[in-house]
Amino acid sequence: MSEPSAVVTTRGAERISGGHLWIYRSDVRSFQAEPGDLVRVSDERGRLVGRAFWSDRSQIALRFLTRRDEAVDREFFAQRIRAAAAFRQRVVEDTDSYRLVYGEADLLPSLIVDRYGDLLVIQTLSQGTEKRKGEIVEILKEQFSPRGILERNDPKARLLEGMQQTVSVLHGEVPEEAFANMNGVRFRLDLRKGQKTGVFLDQRENYRAAAQYLRGEVLDCFSYHGGFALHAARQAQSVEAVDSSGEALALARANVDLNGTTNITFREANVFDVLKEYDQGGRRFDAVILDPPAFAKSRTALDAALRGYKEINLRALRLLRPGGVLVTCSCSYHVSEALFGEMLWEASVDVGQPLRVLERRGASRDHPMLLTVPETLYLKCMIMMRMGA
Numbered sequence: 001m002s003e004p005s006a007v008v009t010t011r012g013a014e015r016i017s018g019g020h021l022w023i024y025r026s027d028v029r030s031f032q033a034e035p036g037d038l039v040r041v042s043d044e045r046g047r048l049v050g051r052a053f054w055s056d057r058s059q060i061a062l063r064f065l066t067r068r069d070e071a072v073d074r075e076f077f078a079q080r081i082r083a084a085a086a087f088r089q090r091v092v093e094d095t096d097s098y099r100l101v102y103g104e105a106d107l108l109p110s111l112i113v114d115r116y117g118d119l120l121v122i123q124t125l126s127q128g129t130e131k132r133k134g135e136i137v138e139i140l141k142e143q144f145s146p147r148g149i150l151e152r153n154d155p156k157a158r159l160l161e162g163m164q165q166t167v168s169v170l171h172g173e174v175p176e177e178a179f180a181n182m183n184g185v186r187f188r189l190d191l192r193k194g195q196k197t198g199v200f201l202d203q204r205e206n207y208r209a210a211a212q213y214l215r216g217e218v219l220d221c222f223s224y225h226g227g228f229a230l231h232a233a234r235q236a237q238s239v240e241a242v243d244s245s246g247e248a249l250a251l252a253r254a255n256v257d258l259n260g261t262t263n264i265t266f267r268e269a270n271v272f273d274v275l276k277e278y279d280q281g282g283r284r285f286d287a288v289i290l291d292p293p294a295f296a297k298s299r300t301a302l303d304a305a306l307r308g309y310k311e312i313n314l315r316a317l318r319l320l321r322p323g324g325v326l327v328t329c330s331c332s333y334h335v336s337e338a339l340f341g342e343m344l345w346e347a348s349v350d351v352g353q354p355l356r357v358l359e360r361r362g363a364s365r366d367h368p369m370l371l372t373v374p375e376t377l378y379l380k381c382m383i384m385m386r387m388g389a
C-alpha cells in the first residue's frame with residue numbers, strides 16, 4: 001500500500017517553510033488519504049514539504065509534524081512526548097499540576113496533555129491525534145505510569161473535525177474528586193467538568209507573581225474557583241471574590257475550606273454591575289484583579305470586546321487607592337498584546353492618573369509559545385500600579 005499523500009500550493013508550502021504548522025483546505029491541490037491519516041505532503045513540483053495529519057473536515061486540512069523526510073511512527077511520538085516532559089522539568093516549579101504537552105508549541109499539533117499529580121487529562125482535538133489516541137495512551141502509560149488517564153474531549157473544536165464531544169476514562173481510575181497543589185495553595189478539581197481540563201493552569205505563575213503586590217483590601221473579579229483570591233489572601237487583609245456563576249463560587253468556597261482561609265468573602269454578581277456600584281458609591285481597594293473570559297471569540301467581535309475590556313479596566317482603576325495595584329488579564333487571542341496595551345493606555349488617560357507597569361506577563365512557561373505560530377500566544381497579564389495622589 002502506498003503512503004497517503006497530499007499536494008499543496010506554493011502558498012501552502014511557503015506557510016510551512018515560514019514556520020507555521022498548518023495548511024488550510026484552500027491550499028490543498030489534491031490528496032489521497034483517509035481522515036486522520038499521516039500524509040506525505042509535497043508541493044506542485046513534487047518536492048517534499050513534510051509529513052502532516054490529514055483532516056477531511058476542518059478548514060485546517062494539514063497539521064505538520066515534521067518538515068524532514070523521516071518516519072512518523074510510535075517512536076517519533078514517544079520522542080516528542082519525552083522532549084515535552086524534559087522541558088517541563090526545567091521550567092515547572094512549586095506545583096504538582098501543569099501542562100505536559102501543549103499541542104503546536106510542543107510540535108505535537110492538536111494534542112494536549114495536562115498533569116494533575118498522578119492523573120493525566122488528555123485532549124485529542126483533530127482527526128490525526130484522535131486516530132492515534134490508543135497509541136498515545138500507551139506511550140503516556142510507559143513514560144509516566146499514571147494512576148488514571150481521562151479524555152476531556154468536550155471542546156467545540158472537535159465538532160469542526162466531525163468528531164463527537166466525549167469525556168471518558170481511558171486508563172486506570174480517575175476519582176470524582178481530585179486535588180492540585182499550586183504554589184502551596186490547594187485546589188479541589190472537577191476534572192470531568194471544570195473549565196479547560198480542570199483549572200486554569202496557564203495562570204499559575206501569574207497567581208504567584210501577582211501575590212507579591214497584593215496587600216490590604218483586594219477585589220478579585222471573575223474569580224471562578226478563586227485562583228487569584230486564594231493567593232492574595234495569604235498577604236492581604238481581606239479579599240472579595242466576585243463571579244456570576246454560583247457553581248464556580250461553590251468550588252471557590254470548597255477551596256477556601258481546603259486551605260483554611262478566613263479572609264475571603266464571596267459575591268455572586270455581574271462584575272460590570274459591581275464595578276459600577278463601587279465606583280459610584282466611592283468604595284476603594286488596594287488592589288483589583290480582572291481575569292474575564294475571552295470577550296473576543298472571533299475577529300468580528302473585536303471592537304465590542306475592546307469596549308468591554310476598557311469599561312472594566314477604567315472602572316477598576318477608579319476604585320484603586322493611590323499606590324493601588326491592578327492585575328489585568330485577557331485570554332482573547334484576537335486581542336493582541338499591542339491592542340491590549342493601547343486599551344490600557346486609553347483607560348489610564350481617562351482616569352487621569354499615571355500608571356506604572358510592574359510586570360508584563362503571559363501564560364505560565366509550561367504553556368510555551370511558538371514564535372511562528374501566533375495562535376499559541378493568547379494570554380496577556382499586566383500588573384500595574386496607580387500612581388498619583
Ligand code: SAH
Binds near residue numbers: 221224225226
Ligand atoms: N480568575 C479565574 C478564572 C476566570 S474564568 C481563575 O484564575 O481561576 C472567567 C470567570 O468569569 C468564570 O468563572 C465565569 O463564571 C465568570 N464570568 C463571566 N462573565 C462574568 C460577569 N459578567 N460577571 C461575573 N463573572 C463572570
